[in-house]
Structure formats: C-alpha cells, structure tokens
Amino acid sequence: MEKQIVYPFVFDTLADWVAGYAIANINNPVFQKQPKRYCVQIW
Numbered sequence: 001m002e003k004q005i006v007y008p009f010v011f012d013t014l015a016d017w018v019a020g021y022a023i024a025n026i027n028n029p030v031f032q033k034q035p036k037r038y039c040v041q042i043w
Contacts, residue, residue: 006040 006026010019029035 001034001037003036004038006038007043008040 008019008023023040025031026038026040032038
C-alpha cells in the first residue's frame, strides 16, 4: 500500500493544542488501521 501524505490546515479559530494533538495521533501507527500508511508533512 502506498504511503499517504497528510497536509494539515490550521485556522486562527482553532485552539493552539488541536493541531498538535491531531498530528501526533495521525503519525502514531497505533491509531491507524494500516500502520505507517499516513504521514503528516508540514509545508
């Protein structure tokens, strides 16, 4: 399976911890149905 890259969007209306929490969970293979399929890349 090909690795999918996730690009997060951060808006000024979000709390400061939301992006960090989401990125940490997306990068954690435990929370992925197929481990290491998704990778967060900050542009």
